[in-house]
Amino acid sequence: MPELPEVEITRQGIAPHLLNQTIENIIVRQPNLRWPVPIDSLSQLVGQPIINISRRAKFLLLQTHSGTLLIHLGMSGSLRILPTSTPPQKHDHADILLNNGLCLRYRDPRRFGAILWSGDAIENHRLLAHLGPEPLTRTFHSRYLYQALQNKSQSLKQCLMDNKIVVGVGNIYANEALFLAKLSPFIEGRAIQLEDCEALTKAIKQTLKKAIRAGGTSLKDFTQADGSPGYFRHQLQMYGRENEPCLRCQTIIKKVAQANRATYYCPSCQKP
DNA sequence: CTTTGCACCTGTTGGC
């Protein structure tokens, strides 16, 4: 579910309610997420103020003086800010209670997400240490991408979804960005030209920024921190539009499976 | 080292 825009929207939504608030308690109802929630480690958070709320790739990072809480939303996760008294519902697996009467509530029906703890420098955490650049920074540019794709035999779409090449681009936005850049999802990474990388980096940045501006894409599970949906779903050009006309040339959009993920493309605009 | 395909889990949808 949540790709970079949805995680960033979540970060922006929760940050004002968390910043400089003290954690009063942590309640874990279901510790079996992707990895076991380290309940013992989390107890040291109690009494600690949250001093920063940031994002790396699709991880949300809540920083305290003694370490950092990592939260990943997996496929179906969402976070909400609620009054502490709000009764939990099914799949509400954890609460972080704050001294302002609010709680940060983690919901994740499929439980592919994670809540982890790092007591050391966060950039050294095993899940973060080998990630590629953030797509919305200057370090992600056409020459970088061109170089990163040089000996890749994988398809271009798979390369875009490879965390070591660039983070945050999931299935929806990979489809959208490739269409915007008029590139085939099926060509090998190493077959790409520098000028294609120029178009592609621009397309990725533009797509992600637009999605953030719209509050993310809500298909099923995702909601913003106040419970409202994101509206980028209405701006999707390709994703979910099998057998509908391409918005650029009216050719019928095709859907195929690529590495067990749905790929939507225009056979005319995105020729190999 | 790179690439591939699976596993993890629940809920929804569509065809019969």
Add this chain to the structure above:
DNA sequence: TGCCAACAGGTGCAAA
């Protein structure tokens, strides 16, 4: 109406 297979926004990991 009911049942069952297919599919869904991610990604680490074992195996090839």
